[in-house]
Amino acid sequence: MKKYKYSTFANCVKNFSKKRILVIGDLLLDQYIWGDVSRISPEAPVPVVWVQKEDYVPGGACNVANNLAALGADVSLVGVVGDDLNGALLKNELEQRNIRIDGIVEDSDRPTSQKTRVIAHNQQVVRIDRENIDVVGSDVIKKIVDHVKYNIDEVDGVIIEDYGKGVVTPDLLKAIVPFVRKKGKMVAVDPKENHFEYYRGVSVITPNHHEAAKAAGFPLKNMIDICKAGEKLLKKLRTDNILITLGEQGMMLFEKDKKPRKIPTLAQEVFDVSGAGDTVIGTYTLAMVSGASPIVASHIANCAAGIVVGKVGAAVVSVDELLTRLKMETRGRV
Numbered sequence: 001m002k003k004y005k006y007s008t009f010a011n012c013v014k015n016f017s018k019k020r021i022l023v024i025g026d027l028l029l030d031q032y033i034w035g036d037v038s039r040i041s042p043e044a045p046v047p048v049v050w051v052q053k054e055d056y057v058p059g060g061a062c063n064v065a066n067n068l069a070a071l072g073a074d075v076s077l078v079g080v081v082g083d084d085l086n087g088a089l090l091k092n093e094l095e096q097r098n099i100r101i102d103g104i105v106e107d108s109d110r111p112t113s114q115k116t117r118v119i120a121h122n123q124q125v126v127r128i129d130r131e132n133i134d135v136v137g138s139d140v141i142k143k144i145v146d147h148v149k150y151n152i153d154e155v156d157g158v159i160i161e162d163y164g165k166g167v168v169t170p171d172l173l174k175a176i177v178p179f180v181r182k183k184g185k186m187v188a189v190d191p192k193e194n195h196f197e198y199y200r201g202v203s204v205i206t207p208n209h210h211e212a213a214k215a216a217g218f219p220l221k222n223m224i225d226i227c228k229a230g231e232k233l234l235k236k237l238r239t240d241n242i243l244i245t246l247g248e249q250g251m252m253l254f255e256k257d258k259k260p261r262k263i264p265t266l267a268q269e270v271f272d273v274s275g276a277g278d279t280v281i282g283t284y285t286l287a288m289v290s291g292a293s294p295i296v297a298s299h300i301a302n303c304a305a306g307i308v309v310g311k312v313g314a315a316v317v318s319v320d321e322l323l324t325r326l327k328m329e330t331r332g333r334v
């Protein structure tokens, strides 16, 4: 990072608040139930949790939108909820975070996806999932495609967040990806490991180590394997870039006709790595549409993810935090 000037990053980050990003993907409502346990149930050998507090947090693709909104971008979220109370709750949480929700389709044939975690004395007692992961119907796909087509001229970039829960289908991608790219706008995809063949021709894919290995078809035991996998995916899927995230080792950027480049993380305290991938795709895309080159966007995304892993839960980063950290890193103070 020391070889970059702080102004290279700051000039890009200052444009974040002028950009609009559309996030399409699987929406989820995370529910946290916090309580105390002091006895085992007389009915079955399970703890009795005395509930003290309940929180609702937007999850899945909503977390990418949340990251973008925290960085000052104008964000539209597109996906599906059920015609139910959880859907209303989720939309309310999103609106409170300044995320546009007019692209969210209500589907009365499925429930709003929800993950409930019961936590007592800082330990998870049980997780309860409610979801229908069948692919969405053609009527829902049409509504999503229409929304994208109607809004594309006001949007700077599109992110597809594929959690494999039924929203991101080949039909949807066939209708959206060539259309958005013809408009000269980028499409970034956070992939589901068995959907790679769907993503041909997008701008960038951001698989983690495990997803990249699955897609490449061989294990990634060292940097040579990682380079082979990235090059293979770049050629096969004809994307502009592939950004493989490597957890505590940072990330590896692959660009057409260029040597792969490693972006290492800097030593820091890590509290919670969950959601770091969401921060990467959000920040990388926002940086790209704000004028950064792929390598500069990767450094900014790596830096943002480095901040997020130092916070508890699927946290977000503000522009001030990001600029402070970029200043420290370019001046070699971390």
Ligand SMILES: Nc1ncnc2c1ncn2[C@@H]1O[C@H](COP(=O)(O)OP(=O)(O)OP(=O)(O)O)[C@@H](O)[C@H]1O
Pocket: 207, 208, 209, 244, 245, 246, 247, 248, 249, 250, 251, 265, 266, 270, 273, 274, 275, 276, 277, 278, 280, 301, 302, 303, 305, 306, 309
């Ligand atoms: N232990 C760590 N120390 C520093 N940075 C980290 C650490 N773990 C993750 N990161 C940062 O977060 C980025 C994404 O992490 P990772 O490769 O684990 O993504 P992921 O598996 O997609 O995460 P997610 O759980 O959000 O899906 C990394 O490229 C790096 O910048």
Ligand SMILES: [Mg+2]
Pocket: 190, 208, 277, 278
């Ligand atoms: Mg991920």
